[in-house]
Amino acid sequence: MSNKPVAVYGLGNMGYLVAQRIAKHFPTKVADLDTAQVQRARDSFAAQPIADPKDVSDVHAIVLCLPSPAASQNVLKQIAPHLSPDTIVLETSTVNPDDIHASQKILTPFGLRIVDASILAGVSQMEAGTATLLLGGDESDIATTQSVLNAITEKQIYFGPSGAGAAAKVINNAVAHAVMVVVAEAGALATASGVSCEKLISLLADPQMGLHRPLTHRYAERILGNNYAGGMPLDAARKDSTLALELAQSLGVPMFAIQGSHTIYEIASAAGYGRDDYAAIAKVWADWGKPTVPAQ
Structure with a gap:
C-alpha cells in the first residue's frame, strides 16, 4: 500500500x-x-x-x-x-x-x-x-x-x-504530572532544609529509592501479587508521612501532592491495614469497589 x-x-x-x-x-x-x-x-x-x-x-x-x-x-x-x-x-x-x-x-x-x-x-x-x-x-x-x-x-x-x-497515554501523563508536583515539593523542602538538590536527585534516581520502588516493587510485586505480608508496615509509612508534613510546616514550605497523599494512609490505617506492608493502601480502592488490579 x-x-x-x-x-x-x-x-x-x-x-x-x-x-x-x-x-x-x-x-x-x-x-x-x-x-x-x-x-x-x-x-x-x-x-x-x-x-x-x-x-x-x-x-x-x-x-x-x-x-x-x-x-x-x-x-x-x-x-x-x-x-x-x-x-x-x-x-x-x-x-x-x-x-x-x-x-x-x-x-x-x-x-x-x-x-x-x-x-x-x-x-x-x-x-x-x-x-x-x-x-x-x-x-x-x-x-x-x-x-x-x-x-x-x-x-x-x-x-x-x-x-x-x-x-x-492519559494515565501515563497523569502520573508524570503528579510526580512533577511531588518532585517540585521535594526540591522546595530540600532547599529549605539545606539539603543538596543535586544529591537529592541522585538519591531519588537510585533504582532502590523513592521514585522507583513504589512502582517496581510495591505495585509490580506486592499489589499485583496480592502480597502484603512483611515489608514496611503501613503505620510506619504513615508516621514518616506525618514527619514530612511536620518538617514542611516548620519550614513554611507549602505542600499539595504530598499533603494530599497523606490522607490515604490515614484512611488505610483506620481500615485496619496498619500492620500490612504499606502497599496495602491499594486495598482501600478495592473496598470502594474500584480495585487497582483485576480480580485474581
Whole structure:
C-alpha cells in the first residue's frame, strides 16, 4: 500500500514531525489552520495541501494530530463521507477512550475504522525516532496500517481494544504530572532544609529509592501479587508521612501532592491495614469497589 498517500491533519510541533517522518515512506497530504505550516511542509518534504475533503478520497490512512477531541471529530465529520471504506483513521492526539468511541460513531455509518495510536514522547524524541505509540483497537486494523505506524516510530505497545491505548497515554501523563508536583515539593523542602538538590536527585534516581520502588516493587510485586505480608508496615509509612508534613510546616514550605497523599494512609490505617506492608493502601480502592488490579 506504500504507493497510496497518507493524510495528516494537524501540523503543530508534534504533528509536523509526524508528517515529516511519514513523508519519508509515503506520498503525504497535510492540513492545518496555519497556512504557513502547510507551506513549510510543502517546501520541506513535498507535502500536498488538502484544500477540500474530497482530496483525501484516495488515501490509505488518516493521521490525526490535533489539539482537542472536538477538533478531531470535526475533521472526521467533514471527511468521512469522502473516504474509501478501506481507509483507517489513526488518532495520535491525546484523548480519552470515550473520545475514540465518539469518533468511531462518526465513522461507522461509512464503514470506516479507527485505531488509537497515542504518541508518548516529546518533540525531541519524535524527531530522533525514539517516540513510542500506545495502540488500541482491532489488531487487523493495526496490521493494515502497520507500515504507517512504523513510519512514525517502530516503538509500539499494544494495550488492547479500542480506547486502551488512549487510556494508557492519559494515565501515563497523569502520573508524570503528579510526580512533577511531588518532585517540585521535594526540591522546595530540600532547599529549605539545606539539603543538596543535586544529591537529592541522585538519591531519588537510585533504582532502590523513592521514585522507583513504589512502582517496581510495591505495585509490580506486592499489589499485583496480592502480597502484603512483611515489608514496611503501613503505620510506619504513615508516621514518616506525618514527619514530612511536620518538617514542611516548620519550614513554611507549602505542600499539595504530598499533603494530599497523606490522607490515604490515614484512611488505610483506620481500615485496619496498619500492620500490612504499606502497599496495602491499594486495598482501600478495592473496598470502594474500584480495585487497582483485576480480580485474581
